[in-house]
Amino acid sequence: MQIPGEKEKPRGIRQLLRAALNAALVPVLAIVTALVVGGGIIAAAGGNPIAAYRGLFEGAFGSAAAWSETAVWATPYIFAGLAVALAFKGGLFNIGAEGQLALGAVISAWVGYALPGLLGISLPPYIHILLAVGLGAAMGALWAAIPGWLKAYLGGHEVINTIMMNYIAINITQYLLNGPMKDPSPLNISARTPYIAESAHLPPLFEGLRVHWGFILALVAAALVWLLLWKTTKGFDIRTVGLNPDSAKYAGIDVQSTVVLTMAISGMLAGMAGAVEVTGLNYRHELGFSMGYGFDSIAIALLGKSHPLGVVLASILFGAMRNGATRMQFMTQIPVDVISVIQALILLFVAADAIIRFIYRIRARAERVTLTRGWGG
Amino acid sequence: MEWKRFGFIALIILVLFGIVVLIGQEEVDPGVIIASMLATTIAVATPLTLGALSGIYCERAGVVNIGIEGMMLSAAFFGWFSAIYLNTIFEVPDTASLWIGVVVALLTGGLMALLHAILSVSFKVDQIIGGTVINILAIGITGFLNRQMFFEKGSVFGGQVPHAPGTLDPIHIPLLADLPVIGRVFDQQPVTILAIVLVFVTHFVLFRTRWGLRTRAVGEHPRAADTVGINVVRMRYINVIIGGMMAGLGGAYFTLESVPSFEPLMTNGRGFIALAAMIFGNWSPFGAWSAALVFGAAQALQINLQFFREVIPPQLAILQISYVVGLAPYLLTMLILTGIVGKTTPPAADGQPYDK
Numbered sequence: 001m002q003i004p005g006e007k008e009k010p011r012g013i014r015q016l017l018r019a020a021l022n023a024a025l026v027p028v029l030a031i032v033t034a035l036v037v038g039g040g041i042i043a044a045a046g047g048n049p050i051a052a053y054r055g056l057f058e059g060a061f062g063s064a065a066a067w068s069e070t071a072v073w074a075t076p077y078i079f080a081g082l083a084v085a086l087a088f089k090g091g092l093f094n095i096g097a098e099g100q101l102a103l104g105a106v107i108s109a110w111v112g113y114a115l116p117g118l119l120g121i122s123l124p125p126y127i128h129i130l131l132a133v134g135l136g137a138a139m140g141a142l143w144a145a146i147p148g149w150l151k152a153y154l155g156g157h158e159v160i161n162t163i164m165m166n167y168i169a170i171n172i173t174q175y176l177l178n179g180p181m182k183d184p185s186p187l188n189i190s191a192r193t194p195y196i197a198e199s200a201h202l203p204p205l206f207e208g209l210r211v212h213w214g215f216i217l218a219l220v221a222a223a224l225v226w227l228l229l230w231k232t233t234k235g236f237d238i239r240t241v242g243l244n245p246d247s248a249k250y251a252g253i254d255v256q257s258t259v260v261l262t263m264a265i266s267g268m269l270a271g272m273a274g275a276v277e278v279t280g281l282n283y284r285h286e287l288g289f290s291m292g293y294g295f296d297s298i299a300i301a302l303l304g305k306s307h308p309l310g311v312v313l314a315s316i317l318f319g320a321m322r323n324g325a326t327r328m329q330f331m332t333q334i335p336v337d338v339i340s341v342i343q344a345l346i347l348l349f350v351a352a353d354a355i356i357r358f359i360y361r362i363r364a365r366a367e368r369v370t371l372t373r374g375w376g377g
Numbered sequence: 378m379e380w381k382r383f384g385f386i387a388l389i390i391l392v393l394f395g396i397v398v399l400i401g402q403e404e405v406d407p408g409v410i411i412a413s414m415l416a417t418t419i420a421v422a423t424p425l426t427l428g429a430l431s432g433i434y435c436e437r438a439g440v441v442n443i444g445i446e447g448m449m450l451s452a453a454f455f456g457w458f459s460a461i462y463l464n465t466i467f468e469v470p471d472t473a474s475l476w477i478g479v480v481v482a483l484l485t486g487g488l489m490a491l492l493h494a495i496l497s498v499s500f501k502v503d504q505i506i507g508g509t510v511i512n513i514l515a516i517g518i519t520g521f522l523n524r525q526m527f528f529e530k531g532s533v534f535g536g537q538v539p540h541a542p543g544t545l546d547p548i549h550i551p552l553l554a555d556l557p558v559i560g561r562v563f564d565q566q567p568v569t570i571l572a573i574v575l576v577f578v579t580h581f582v583l584f585r586t587r588w589g590l591r592t593r594a595v596g597e598h599p600r601a602a603d604t605v606g607i608n609v610v611r612m613r614y615i616n617v618i619i620g621g622m623m624a625g626l627g628g629a630y631f632t633l634e635s636v637p638s639f640e641p642l643m644t645n646g647r648g649f650i651a652l653a654a655m656i657f658g659n660w661s662p663f664g665a666w667s668a669a670l671v672f673g674a675a676q677a678l679q680i681n682l683q684f685f686r687e688v689i690p691p692q693l694a695i696l697q698i699s700y701v702v703g704l705a706p707y708l709l710t711m712l713i714l715t716g717i718v719g720k721t722t723p724p725a726a727d728g729q730p731y732d733k
Contacts, residue, residue: 156715159505341521
């Protein structure tokens with residue numbers, strides 16, 4: 001079945017490749033342009049752009065350990081980026097990934113350190129991991145389903161509500177990590193939970209490297225999101241509601257429950273991002289670790305054009321930049337923060353693709369996303 | 378603006394003030410508590426008021442602005458940086474460099490808004506994405522420059538934060554500020570006073586001038602406005618830039634009025650609460666100001682309760698967890714947005730790019 005407004009399905013390898021190239025053209029040019037402008041900023045700051053970028057690349061991909069760290073960075077980005085991308089496909093803007101991620105991490109940590117003691121039994125690793133990740137994901141889903149429900153049944157705009165729920169989540173997390181869930185060890189002054197039990201650890205992929213099974217889970221999640229969106233009826237519903245809620249309604253789709261479902265799945269993915277960081281990497285939740293993921297995930301979803309494969313590639317790029325930045329700073333004395341500027345520029349050029357099309361003289365296709373239709377009330 | 382909403386807002390403020398008076402009356406005279414709460418409320422509401430005014434100018438002209446936070450943050454940095462730079466390198470006197478800082482903050486906000494206008498009015502990028510770009514760009518630029526200018530060895534200040542020229546001096550309103558007890562309420566710093574003046578100015582401009590009528594026409598029905606010869610694009614550009622300057626002044630509050638320093642991410646979501654205040658106040662200046670005062674009162678309660686930590690009765694122990702009160706603005710906004718408390722009506726063409 002063809003959704004009005006969607007392009008013809010490409011047939012055959014050659015057409016598929018051409019479609020992929022077309023889709024990737026603007027993002028790739030946006031990255032190149034941002035790197036050029038970023039090079040100018042590095043030069044203006046007294047650094048050598050070539051040396052800086054070489055350091056960045058070596059730091060990100062120069063050794064097995066570098067690859068591993070890039071994957072470590074990319075893991076939560078993939079989950080959170082998928083969260084925003086899936087919501088985009090459903091015509092919803094989830095700015096709340098940060099809050100959903102934080103609460104997912106909190107619940108996951110709690111399951112990790114407190115649940116066995118509470119139940120009075122030691123959980124077998126598989127069950128414990130499953131519970132820690134699963135309940136963290138469920139918490140994220142619940143947190144996102146609330147603004148979804150408010151949107152579907154009361155008309156409250158999800159952008160404002162997810163922003164507000166971000167701050168509510170941050171307040172709750174602050175309270176929990178400074179109060180009931182605070183690590184009770186005598187020397188601790190930070191707002192963080194105790195370490196989770198060994199049975200809740202998501203094991204590393206290779207001995208001696210930090211990259212863990214969460215990365216594989218993230219890739220599986222990307223594949224599942226792709227399957228859901230393009231190979232199932234529910235996914236068809238989600239995309240149809242995203243393109244045009246009115247015609248979706250006439251086609252007999254339950255728009256309201258689809259909106260809630262879309263937000264819940266989106267929040268589940270964001271919650272997974274937090275849960276996987278806790279169980280696979282940090283083995284605890286510490287205040288402030290979730291900061292910035294909300295905006296980064298939006299940037300990744302936009303750069304990846306809301307396609308799961310695009311999100312994975314964009315996440316690896318962003319992960320590589322964050323990871324390589326340390327070596328870049330070491331080699332050229334350029335502060336790591338320059339990466340944030342370059343990432344913002346990438347987003348700017350991807351969002352305003354008219355600028356890129358103008359610079360490189362690429363003909364525009366007639367398409368435009370409009371997510372904002374007033375705040376409702 | 379309906380009276381019901383103002384009544385609701387007044388009630389919340391009364392309750393918040395009442396809590397502090399009840400708790401602190403044994404220790405401090407209630408009059409002093411109320412004066413102190415009022416003074417703090419007005420001061421901390423300043424960036425919220427200015428941010429909300431920023432949103433009003435933009436959205437009344439039909440451009441959604443969720444980049445207020447980023448505009449404030451960048452203005453806070455550049456305003457502070459120029460003040461400190463002039464003060465240390467060129468030895469400009471403290472007060473003069475602070476005021477130049479305010480002007481730079483204003484211009485920075487306007488410049489960021491210009492970018493938002495280019496993106497959303499000319500390139501017709503989705504306005505929420507445009508605002509998100511502004512926010513991310515602001516975090517990146519201010520974080521990078523803050524590190525580069527103050528913490529790197531080769532920086533202009535030789536790798537250390539130089540001595541700041543302090544904060545803007547309070548303006549002592551004659552007669553009112555000399556009143557006993559309540560006088561301190563009228564002893565406010567200039568950006569705060571400017572913000573209040575701008576609430577009245579904005580109301581007048583929007584509802585009593587030709588310019589305001591045209592702005593609202595562009596935000597409600599751009600095609601009709603275009604038909605009668607109003608330049609939609611020009612109106613949107615100018616209003617967005619004015620809005621950006623409001624946010625810029627709000628940014629000045631952080632580094633030139635409240636504290637004499639800059640920290641990365643120091644606006645800490647105030648731009649988003651300002652957005653909430655705008656919606657809460659139904660896109661009207663007085664409504665937004667009163668909403669900002671509610672949120673300010675919640676914050677003032679948190680601040681003032683610190684002094685009475687020991688005497689909080691056990692029934693109210695939950696208030697010791699200041700996070701509970703901290704949730705109020707967000708919950709209230711969600712309630713009002715979903716129509717549970719009152720009703721909001723945004724400008725009809727809010728968020729829609731205009732195709733001729």
